[in-house]
Amino acid sequence: MLLGCIADDLTGATDLSLMLSREGLRTVQTTGLPPDGLDLGQADAVVVALKSRTIPAAEAVAQSLAAADWLLGAGARRLFFKYCSTFDSTDAGNIGPVAEALLRRLGADFTLACPAFPANGRSIYQGHLFVNGVPLAESSMRDHPLTPMRDSDLRRVLQRQTGLAVGHVAFADVEAGSAAIARAFDRERRAGRAIAIVDAITDAHLRSIGAAAADLALVTGGSGVAIGLPAAYRDAGLIAALTPPAPAIAAPPGRAAILAGSCSAATRGQVEAAIAAGVPAFRVDPLAIADGALTPAAVTAWLAAQPAATTPLVYSSDAPEAVHAVQARLGRDKAGHLVEDLLAAVAAALPDAGFRRLLVAGGETSGAVVAALGVRALAIGPEIDPGVPWTLSLSGPAVALALKSGNFGTPDFFLKAWRFLT
Template identity: 25%
Template structure:
């Protein structure tokens, strides 16, 4: 990473992958802030943060020691931010405990509040334990994640020093923060997260740790008059939907999209050149590109992500596609890097956990990114319609 300047203001979001950066920053854009995602592998930091800067540290795919080190350095850099938010996956994938402790040490914040609930997607925290649609996360599909299988649902096991809090005890939060505690907050609905944020007098006393649910609650408290107007992209004539996530939710979404007569695509399982050649010959207005349905080993998954990215690069540079929808954090980061993008200028959050914007860099393509486990079976259908028939933020079809 090539960071400069150790005193930045504004709102900083430290994310462990690209989709987390997007769905952490998007609620602030919705609340009137200028916002962008920065890819640390391709871009040095500016001298001063403007609006909201969400930094993709790429730490979820690192080993624990490297992830903690990267997170500490970023937290130290952004310690002067008015609001510092560390994303964690709402299913607790990744190096959650190591990264949170590293971010706290680097941030020099008085206390930590951990609230990973994302009620809009059925992810709630009950007495310090994380659930997905009624199941403890270690008993859900995320227990079979090929890279970061979730083994523990209980945040008090991950953080034995934690003090538990919940909505009916939110009045205790100022005292717990003054004590310098690490606080795990249980929440089952968005109102619970709003009560948490409202109970904290000074947002800059806290390292905030959570998922899109907490980001949205913080954004509601920090809402402001609209930032600079962002141009709505032109309608896409030939979007490409890129699916690297093996999550069952995404695969159901892809199946619903592929059932349409105006959609054609290919599966990349080896040499990307053959996929490029096949896609060149297709005539449908919507193209899809996917990895095989079955879960892969981490090494194979990374190789497949690189193959997907090579296909996207070929099609984009030949101007055969003019917009992207990408699902899967590692896939999205790999695709954007090979396209020479330095980040994403965010436009809005059209659905919970989905970020819409324009690539910063050599190919300023419109892009929508989402995490693999988000959304109902029709989500990709809706996102495909949106990119082909763009609406301004706040408009409804």
């Protein structure tokens, strides 16, 4: 194994796995620490999906170090810490604390931080993150229920999370190419800055960053910055050849369903588009769950009762003001856990009800669903939209899973995803 990756949520891990696989690294994804006896085969990269984005920082560090120890013990020669392309975090972490701990574990003194993902509208210029051309703090992320992002300057955001000095590799260096970026890395390192935010607005920038980062023991960022790593590792002689994946996936026979727990603007738009197209839909009310009026059995029964030719949708997605009202009554964490737990319990019952093709929207929801299904490892299939592939379970029930970050996908994502299955 060449590259060991630690992702702070499941959909982010799937996004990264897709990127590495598409660029030619044979990639296996696991949910949590890899299960005993997992055959890595000829894998060039292993991506460990954690559920550590919004847990207390100390717990996120402990889980990330455990994953790092497993990956290094399995032979990884480089580590990658993957977080969201919108830098989802709070002033307490968890990006800074985990990056700092991984640097210490590796005995390294420098890494980069680059969540840019131009294909999904995420770009970094002069240290500021833009989402579809809008500063992060003015985007829909400012109202995220768990990690509201109110500062677009990633240097300030990250510096509030770590005692390490945070630097910056600006657009001029990135535009000048990989050699200039490598010199900028050396400049930041000599200045005592341990983590540098790196500007990027195109895929060409990400490939240049990857080439400059080939010798770094640790890379941190979104999946976009991984675009350039496989070719850079090959060119550096760390891997003999690249092996792009097959373009199609044969899904287990059975019915299909959609479970949407994200309240992001993108997922809300996808829910609206699906309902407008006539998709049967069931809205999950957290207050009804709390009151005991809504149970997993009731939702599962509703899904099973829908016409076999349809792809029914169960969703809790709602507008920010409605989410805030529920949180005010139930508490932020309780409201989120109620929905996650219900959707996870529904998912666990679906294979026995004949549902073998599941699309899940939301990182936290996806993590809960996969855990409930008992799926511990995934094979990566075709890309539906940038950052979102179909996957096949390698353990647990035979299911095809599309695990979508809440912020990803075009408005017709819920409608078009199924055409990528055979």
